[in-house]
Every structure is written in structure tokens, then in C-alpha cells.
Amino acid sequence: MTNKAVAMLRARALTVTVDLAIFTVRQHELQTLLVRRGNEPFRGVLALPGGFVRPGEGLDDAAVRELSEETGVNGRKLHLEQLQAYGAPDRDPRGRVITVAYLALGHGLPAPQAGTDAQAADWIPVASALSSNVRLAFDHEAILRDALERARSKLEYTTVAAAFCPEPFTVADLRHVYEAVWAAPLDPSNFRRKVTRATGFIVPTGQFRTPEIGRPAPLYRRGNSQVLFPPLLRSVA
Amino acid sequence: MTNKAVAMLRARALTVTVDLAIFTVRQHELQTLLVRRGNEPFRGVLALPGGFVRPGEGLDDAAVRELSEETGVNGRKLHLEQLQAYGAPDRDPRGRVITVAYLALGHGLPAPQAGTDAQAADWIPVASALSSNVRLAFDHEAILRDALERARSKLEYTTVAAAFCPEPFTVADLRHVYEAVWAAPLDPSNFRRKVTRATGFIVPTGQFRTPEIGRPAPLYRRGNSQVLFPPLLRSVA
DNA sequence: CCAAAAGTGTTGCGTCTACACCCATGG
DNA sequence: CCATGGGTGTAGACGCAACACTTTTGG
Numbered sequence: 272m273t274n275k276a277v278a279m280l281r282a283r284a285l286t287v288t289v290d291l292a293i294f295t296v297r298q299h300e301l302q303t304l305l306v307r308r309g310n311e312p313f314r315g316v317l318a319l320p321g322g323f324v325r326p327g328e329g330l331d332d333a334a335v336r337e338l339s340e341e342t343g344v345n346g347r348k349l350h351l352e353q354l355q356a357y358g359a360p361d362r363d364p365r366g367r368v369i370t371v372a373y374l375a376l377g378h379g380l381p382a383p384q385a386g387t388d389a390q391a392a393d394w395i396p397v398a399s400a401l402s403s404n405v406r407l408a409f410d411h412e413a414i415l416r417d418a419l420e421r422a423r424s425k426l427e428y429t430t431v432a433a434a435f436c437p438e439p440f441t442v443a444d445l446r447h448v449y450e451a452v453w454a455a456p457l458d459p460s461n462f463r464r465k466v467t468r469a470t471g472f473i474v475p476t477g478q479f480r481t482p483e484i485g486r487p488a489p490l491y492r493r494g495n496s497q498v499l500f501p502p503l504l505r506s507v508a
Numbered sequence: 509m510t511n512k513a514v515a516m517l518r519a520r521a522l523t524v525t526v527d528l529a530i531f532t533v534r535q536h537e538l539q540t541l542l543v544r545r546g547n548e549p550f551r552g553v554l555a556l557p558g559g560f561v562r563p564g565e566g567l568d569d570a571a572v573r574e575l576s577e578e579t580g581v582n583g584r585k586l587h588l589e590q591l592q593a594y595g596a597p598d599r600d601p602r603g604r605v606i607t608v609a610y611l612a613l614g615h616g617l618p619a620p621q622a623g624t625d626a627q628a629a630d631w632i633p634v635a636s637a638l639s640s641n642v643r644l645a646f647d648h649e650a651i652l653r654d655a656l657e658r659a660r661s662k663l664e665y666t667t668v669a670a671a672f673c674p675e676p677f678t679v680a681d682l683r684h685v686y687e688a689v690w691a692a693p694l695d696p697s698n699f700r701r702k703v704t705r706a707t708g709f710i711v712p713t714g715q716f717r718t719p720e721i722g723r724p725a726p727l728y729r730r731g732n733s734q735v736l737f738p739p740l741l742r743s744v745a
Numbered sequence: 746c747c748a749a750a751a752g753t754g755t756t757g758c759g760t761c762t763a764c765a766c767c768c769a770t771g772g
Numbered sequence: 773c774c775a776t777g778g779g780t781g782t783a784g785a786c787g788c789a790a791c792a793c794t795t796t797t798g799g
Binding site: 458460461465481482483484485486487501504506 | 760761762763764768769770771772
């Protein structure tokens with residue numbers, strides 16, 4: 272088999288990249304990491320960080336590597352999940368390139384480092400990145416929109432929101448995450464009840480944090496649960 | 509740019525396939541289409557239908573083509589959506605092959621035709637395909653499990669269940685779909701209320717179908733809505 | 746009349762929203 | 773004492789599971 276099979280594989284070879292939609296919450300606002308491309312095509316245009324999948328490298332491994340190259344953060348400490356593959360034949364002017372998009376959620380991410388392929392990288396509010404007067408390279412705007420929608424719905428029925436919060440955190444910190452990602456205000460009382468009732472979402476540390484003004488808030492850390500039951504639904508408005 | 513860029517693409521070339529988890533409901537049971545492989549590797553082993561993505565062919569186009577080659581059905585008439593990409597480096601013994609998995613849902617699918625790469629193809633109950641005494645080629649068992657879970661949750665908050673029903677259909681037909689996919693019985697009364705209250709899920713035709721025994725049932729066709737509100741949740745049991 | 750399937754009513758339970766109210770702290 | 777944010781109580785609306793009950797057909 273081998274010779275014939277390998278020859279068949281070669282004849283059908285394409286190129287595969289990974290692209291990352293990395294979200295974080297800063298100043299009560301959802302932001303994403305974008306790079307300004309240093310090479311053609313789309314030189315000088317904003318794009319999602321990403322790069323080629325290396326031979327012998329798994330897709331998840333490639334995503335972790337790119338994440339670490341672009342942000343200096345160990346990707347295994349962040350929430351990282353595959354979004355989906357994008358493979359329109361004309362999505363890359365260089366030829367046939369399929370990309371596998373990933374969604375990463377983190378907190379306290381450092382000022383990004385410019386990689387080999389990127390002149391500069393910086394955190395940009397997602398709302399700005401998706402506004403009509405910003406153009407993104409390739410089909411990255413569509414990817415970013417899909418990633419945002421995925422993140423929004425994941426907050427409903429999983430506990431990933433805690434990935435945005437540096438430990439230890441308060442219930443209000445967590446609420447600010449929901450408010451930033453959903454771009455909607457939430458009732459503090461009811462939010463608190465739901466979040467504390469759901470088992471395994473957050474666990475109290477016994478410590479408190481005293482704000483500049485007001486009653487001290489209990490501190491929590493992330494629990495074991497991945498799923499959130501009952502779910503925290505967005506209002507239908 | 510072109511020469512250098514193209515050379516770079518070539519150097520990093522991989523192979524990409526699409527694989528299809530095609531579901532249908534027959535005899536009140538969820539079934540999937542599997543082929544018995546005619547070539548190495550995994551010759552004689554059951555596998556999901558699929559094949560190589562051709563140069564210049566979009567991923568969705570490749571999925572539609574494979575679907576039509578394997579089932580003879582025009583894929584654009586079925587519900588077809590991408591699941592995700594699978595790219596573990598050792599998932600194919602021939603070398604580096606990434607696959608993009610698709611989920612297809614249909615009704616009245618014909619007896620399948622054996623393709624070039626498949627000795628035979630047939631509908632198999634999903635429960636059997638996932639049972640411990642059936643082995644699937646490559647990582648297709650994991651893909652099939654993911655596809656099943658996706659289909660199950662899609663039934664909750666979208667109207668895709670109607671894709672399983674040949675038009676016109678009764679409320680009981682639709683309920684049998686939910687019961688087959690979720691592998692759980694549902695209360696006919698409450699199911700009927702939810703399904704008819706949700707706007708745009710099913711619309712009455714005015715016709716009736718008289719069963720061998722019992723009161724005639726109104727016939728419906730699919731509505732316009734893609735999303736199902738309020739959602740039809742699985743019981744937590 | 747009976748069996749079977751379609752369809753309606755009703756009750757009880759739980760959850761959510763909205764908002765009033767109390768608690769703990771710094772100034 | 774006040775302002776501010778943390779935290780609890782509660783009433784009304786709503787949704788849903790469970791199940792009794794009625795309707796419509798063929799035999």
C-alpha cells in the first residue's frame with residue numbers, strides 16, 4: 272500500500288493553518304488580540320493571530336503553540352477550544368489554505384509580543400474590531416463573529432466565564448465578565464443567587480476583599496464543574 | 509510574493525478529507541450510514557463515508573459531493589452542517605491527514621450505493637455502531653459520538669428535527685424523531701403543546717391522515733424558523 | 746361498545762424577574 | 773450619620789411535568 276497511498280496523499284495536498292480568537296475582559300469590556308500583518312497578503316491589515324500547522328503537529332498543539340508565541344502565555348492554562356474549520360477555496364489569495372479556528376478565553380494576559388509574521392499585536396475591543404469601519408484580513412471577520420457568538424452561548428450553559436477571572440475573584444468580578452461578553456447589564460442580586468446555587472461553579476475561599484468603599488466581598492475560586500446547571504440564560508430582549 | 513509564498517505553502521502541505529455522520533430515523537430508531545472499507549488502511553472495517561477534498565473545492569462542497577456519491581441524494585435538500593476538524597497526527601496510518609467532519613440529517617434516504625472506495629454501505633443503528641463490540645476505522649467512533657451529541661442538543665433549540673420527517677407529517681411523526689434521537693419517551697400531550705406553540709416550527713396543511721386505528725391526525729409541513737423558542741429541553745434524568 | 750390515537754384541562758412545583766429591604770464598611 | 777456595594781426575602785408571572793379527561797375514528 273504505502274507507495275501508492277503516499278503518492279495519492281501528495282497529489283491532494285493542501286495547506287492548513289490555525290487562527291485564534293483570543294478574548295479577555297479589560298476595563299469591563301470584551302477585547303480580542305489582533306495582529307497587524309507584516310507580510311503579504313494583507314500586509315498592514317489587522318488579522319487574527321495564527322500560523323501554519325506543522326507536519327506531525329496536532330491541531331490543538333498548533334493552537335497552543337501559536338497562542339504561546341503570540342501572547343507568551345502557556346496555552347494549557349487558558350480555556351482553548353476548537354471553533355470550526357473554514358475552507359472556502361478563495362479565502363486565501365496565495366492558494367488553497369484551510370484554517371481551523373480556535374476560541375481562547377483568558378485573564379491577565381500580558382501586553383502581546385510581535386511575532387515573526389506580525390509587525391505588532393494589541394488588544395482591541397471586540398465591538399470595534401467588528402464595526403463597519405475596521406477591515407480584517409481573509410475571512411477573519413466572519414471567524415471573529417462566530418467566535419463571539421460561541422463565547423456568548425458558552426457562558427450560558429458552562430462555567431467558562433470563570434476562565435476570564437484571575438483567582439481569587441468576587442461574584443461581582445464574575446458578573447462583570449457576563450456583562451462585558453453579553454454587552455448587557457445584569458441584576459446583581461439574582462446573578463449572585465444563580466451563581467452560588469449552581470454546584471461546582473465557584474467555591475468560597477473564606478477570604479474577603481475590602482473595596483475602597485462598601486462592604487467586603489467574599490472571594491471565590493473556580494470549582495470543578497464544566498457544565499452549568501441550571502443554565503444562566505441571556506434575556507430574550 | 510507569489511513564488512516564495514507558493515513554495516512555502518507546498519512545503520507545509522497536508523491532506524484534508526471530509527467525513528460524514530449521516531443520520532436518519534427508520535422504524536423509530538436512529539440510524540447512521542456506514543461503509544465497509546474496500547481499501548487499505550482498515551480494509552473491511554466499518555467507517556463513516558467520506559473522501560478527499562479536491563483542490564479548488566470548498567469544504568461544504570466536498571461534503572455535499574460525498575453525500576451525493578454515497579447516498580445518491582442531493583445534499584442541498586438535507587440539513588448539512590460542519591461538526592469540527594479532527595487532526596491528531598497519528599489518526600491516519602498513511603500520514604498526516606486532517607478530516608473535517610460533517611453532520612447530515614435526512615429522511616427517506618435510499619438504500620445506499622457502494623462507492624469506489626467502499627465495498628458496501630448500509631444503515632446501522634447508531635446504538636449498535638457505538639457499542640463496544642463494533643470497531644470503526646480511524647477516529648470515527650469519536651466523531652460519531654460527537655455528531656450524536658450535536659444532533660441531540662440541536663433538537664433542543666432548533667427546528668432541525670423536521671428535517672427527519674418527509675412532508676407532510678404528523679405531530680406524532682415528529683415526536684418519534686425526538687424519541688429516537690434522544691432515546692427517551694416523551695409525553696404526547698405536552699410535546700404537542702410545545703411544538704404547536706412555537707411559532708414557525710410546523711404549519712398545518714389542513715389535511716388529515718387517518719391511521720389504521722384511532723382519530724385522524726392533522727398533517728403539517730416545516731415552518732420558516734430555524735431556531736426553536738422556547739426550546740424543547742431534554743429531561744435531566 | 747371498545748381500543749387506540751388525538752387533543753384539552755388542570756394542578757402542583759420550581760424557577761425567574763423585579764424590587765424592597767437589611768448588612769458591613771470607610772469617611 | 774451617609775454613601776456604596778454586598779447580600780437576603782418575597783410576590784407575581786411563567787413554564788413545565790404529570791395525569792385525568794374528552795374527542796374522533798375503525799372494528
